[in-house]
Amino acid sequence: MADTAHPPILVVDDNADNAHIIRDYLEARGYPITVAYNGDEAMKAFEEVKPAVVLLDVMMPGRDGWQVCREMKQHPTLGKTVRVVMVTALDDWVNKRQALQTGADDYVEKPFELSKLATTLERNVKLVAPNTGGAQATATRSR
Amino acid sequence: MDYHQLLRDSLTRLPTVAATIDSIRKAVQDRGEIVILYFNFDRYSKVEEVYGWEKLDSVLETTGEAMRAFLGKSPLASSKLMVAFPNDDDFIFFHVPQDDTPAATDAEITELTAGLKEAVSTEIERVHGEDIAALFDIFVGRALVVYNPKLRLERQIYRGIREAANASKSLEHREQAKKVSDLRETLRDRGLYIEYHPIVVTDSQKVFGYEALARGALRSMRSPEVMFEIAAQSDLIWDLSRLCRDRAIEGMAKLLKDGELLFMNVDPADFADPSFDVNTLAVKDPTRVVIEITERTAIKDYPKFRGRLKEFRDKGYRFAVDDAGSGYAGLGSIANLEPDFIKLDISLINCIDQNFIKQNLVETMVRFANEHGAMVIAEGVERKEEYEMVKSLGVHLVQGFFVHKPSTNAVTYRPPALASVPVAQEAKP
Numbered sequence: 001m002a003d004t005a006h007p008p009i010l011v012v013d014d015n016a017d018n019a020h021i022i023r024d025y026l027e028a029r030g031y032p033i034t035v036a037y038n039g040d041e042a043m044k045a046f047e048e049v050k051p052a053v054v055l056l057d058v059m060m061p062g063r064d065g066w067q068v069c070r071e072m073k074q075h076p077t078l079g080k081t082v083r084v085v086m087v088t089a090l091d092d093w094v095n096k097r098q099a100l101q102t103g104a105d106d107y108v109e110k111p112f113e114l115s116k117l118a119t120t121l122e123r124n125v126k127l128v129a130p131n132t133g134g135a136q137a138t139a140t141r142s143r
Numbered sequence: 144m145d146y147h148q149l150l151r152d153s154l155t156r157l158p159t160v161a162a163t164i165d166s167i168r169k170a171v172q173d174r175g176e177i178v179i180l181y182f183n184f185d186r187y188s189k190v191e192e193v194y195g196w197e198k199l200d201s202v203l204e205t206t207g208e209a210m211r212a213f214l215g216k217s218p219l220a221s222s223k224l225m226v227a228f229p230n231d232d233d234f235i236f237f238h239v240p241q242d243d244t245p246a247a248t249d250a251e252i253t254e255l256t257a258g259l260k261e262a263v264s265t266e267i268e269r270v271h272g273e274d275i276a277a278l279f280d281i282f283v284g285r286a287l288v289v290y291n292p293k294l295r296l297e298r299q300i301y302r303g304i305r306e307a308a309n310a311s312k313s314l315e316h317r318e319q320a321k322k323v324s325d326l327r328e329t330l331r332d333r334g335l336y337i338e339y340h341p342i343v344v345t346d347s348q349k350v351f352g353y354e355a356l357a358r359g360a361l362r363s364m365r366s367p368e369v370m371f372e373i374a375a376q377s378d379l380i381w382d383l384s385r386l387c388r389d390r391a392i393e394g395m396a397k398l399l400k401d402g403e404l405l406f407m408n409v410d411p412a413d414f415a416d417p418s419f420d421v422n423t424l425a426v427k428d429p430t431r432v433v434i435e436i437t438e439r440t441a442i443k444d445y446p447k448f449r450g451r452l453k454e455f456r457d458k459g460y461r462f463a464v465d466d467a468g469s470g471y472a473g474l475g476s477i478a479n480l481e482p483d484f485i486k487l488d489i490s491l492i493n494c495i496d497q498n499f500i501k502q503n504l505v506e507t508m509v510r511f512a513n514e515h516g517a518m519v520i521a522e523g524v525e526r527k528e529e530y531e532m533v534k535s536l537g538v539h540l541v542q543g544f545f546v547h548k549p550s551t552n553a554v555t556y557r558p559p560a561l562a563s564v565p566v567a568q569e570a571k572p
Contacts, residue, residue, distance in 0.1 A: 073197075074196075076153025076154075077153065090500070093468070093474055093504065093507065096500055096503065096504050097468065097504070099500055100490075100491075100498070100500055100501065100504075101195070103197065104500060105497070105498050105499060105500065106498070106499035106500060107499075107500060120499075123499065124499075127497055
C-alpha cells in the first residue's frame with residue numbers, strides 16, 4: 001500500500017492526452033496513478049484500486065462525471081472515505097450547488113495549470129485519514 | 144454494483160428481503176405462521192430534504208443500530224429476523240415465535256412500539272441532535288401470515304409485507320387526525336412557549352440576538368416543523384403563525400437585554416394575512432426585530448410581496464433570508480429581498496471544514512453580503528472545526544450547538560398559563 005502522503009489516485013478523463021499529462025505529472029510527484037477513460041472503467045477501477053482521491057472530468061460520453069461522482073459517493077463500502085475532485089469550471093452559485101448535491105468535495109477549473117491541480121490534490125490528500133487509504137468519514141456530532 | 148450488495152443494506156447492515164426469503168419460507172412452513180411487522184419511519188424524507196442525502200444515510204445507520212440493540216433485548220429477541228429495503232427508509236421485522244410461545248399480540252406490539260420509539264429517538268438525539276430527533280416518528284403495522292399449502296408461499300409473504308405496510312399507513316393517518324386535534328387544542332388554549340436560541344458574534348462569541356423557536360406544550364406539538372406541517376395540511380397556518388408571533392413578542396419584552404435583537408420566523412404566506420399588520424404588532428421598538436423569511440418557500444406575487452416588506456422596513460423592522468443557498472435560485476433572488484442578514488442553509492455548514500466547494504460558496508456569500516451591507520449568519524455550527532472554518536471565512540455571526548448547547552443555554556419564555564407544563568430539559572437563561 002502507498003504511503004500516507006502519497007495514497008492511490010484515480011484519474012478519469014475521456015481525453016487520453018489530458019489523462020496522460022496528469023498521470024505523468026502526478027507520478028513524478030510520487031503518487032501511484034490509475035487512469036480510466038469513461039464512467040464504466042472508472043467505477044471498475046474505483047472498486048479495484050480503492051483510491052483516496054479521484055480526479056474526475058465532467059464532460060464524458062455516456063455516464064458523465066456528475067453521475068460517476070454520485071455513484072462513487074453512494075458506494076456502500078468506499079463512498080464515505082473517497083474524496084472526489086471535479087475537473088470542470090464551476091463558474092456560478094448554481095453549478096457549485098449542483099456539484100455539492102452529487103457529493104463532490106472540491107473542484108479544479110478547466111483548463112487548469114498543473115501546479116494548481118497539484119495544490120488542489122494535496123489539500124484533499126491532507127484530509128485523508130491515515131492507514132485507510134481513504135478520506136475521513138463524515139463527522140457526526142457526539143454530545 | 145456487486146450483487147452481494149443487493150442482499151445486504153450497506154447503511155444498516157441488515158439483510159434484504161431477497162436475501163432472507165428462503166429462511167422466511169422455511170419458518171412459515173415449520174411454524175405454521177409468522178408475524179410481519181412493518182416499521183414506517185415518518186418524516187425521514189424531510190431530513191433528506193433539509194439536510195441532504197448524506198445526513199439521512201447517517202441517520203439511517205443510527206436507526207438500524209438502535210433498532211438492533213432494542214429488539215435484541217426485547218421479548219422478540221429469540222425470534223427476530225429483521226430486514227431492510229436497500230437504501231430505503233423503512234424496515235421489516237419477521238417475528239417467528241418459538242414452538243411453545245404464541246405470536247405477539249397487537250397489545251404487545253403497541254407496547255413494543257412505544258419502547259422502540261423512545262430508544263431510537265433518544266439515540267438519534269444523542270448522535271444527531273434535538274432538531275432531527277424531533278422530526279422522528281414511527282408507525283408499526285402488523286400482519287399475520289398463516290401457512291396454506293394451496294397458495295404459493297413467496298406470494299403470501301409479499302402480500303403479508305404489503306398488508307403490514309398498509310396497516311402502518313392507516314396508523315399514520317389516524318395519528319395525523321389526532322395531531323390536527325392537538326393543534327386545534329394548542330391554538331384554543333394558546334399552549335405555546337418560546338425558546339430563544341442565541342446568535343453570537345463570531346469572534347467574541349458575545350450574544351447578538353436570539354431566534355425565537357415556538358414549542359407546543361403538548362408533547363406531539365414540541366417540534367415547530369411538525370406543528371407547521373400539520374397547520375399547512377389543515378389550513379391553520381395563519382392562526383398558528385399569529386400565536387407564535389404573539390408569544391415571541393411577549394417574551395421579548397421580558398427576557399431580552401438592551402441591544403439584543405429578536406429573530407422571528409415569518410412564512411411568506413403570513414404577509415397575505417390581513418392581521419399581520421405593521422401597525423397592530425405589539426412591538427415597542429421595531430428596530431430590534433428581525434423578520435426571517437425562508438428561501439425555501441416560493442413567492443408567487445413578487446412585487447406585492449416586496450411592497451409588504453417595505454411597509455415593515457419603513458417602520459424599522461429588519462429582514463433575514465433564512466436557509467440561503469438551499470435552492471438553485473442563486474444570489475440574484477437573495478439580492479432582490481435586500482436582506483440585512485443572510486442565514487446560510489444548514490447543509491452548507493455541515494462538515495464545511497472538509498469540503499472546499501462549501502468553503503468557496505460561503506466565501507462568495509460573505510463577499511456578496513459585505514458588498515450589500517448585510518451580515519452572514521452560519522447556523523447549525525456543531526463542531527469546533529466548523530466554527531474555526533466559518534470564522535476564517537469571515538462569517539459575521541454564528542448559531543449552533545458548538546457555541547450554545549440547546550435548551551441549557553437558551554432563554555425560555557413560558558407564559559403564566561403554561562407555567563405548570565413540564566419540560567424535559569429545563570432551560571436557564
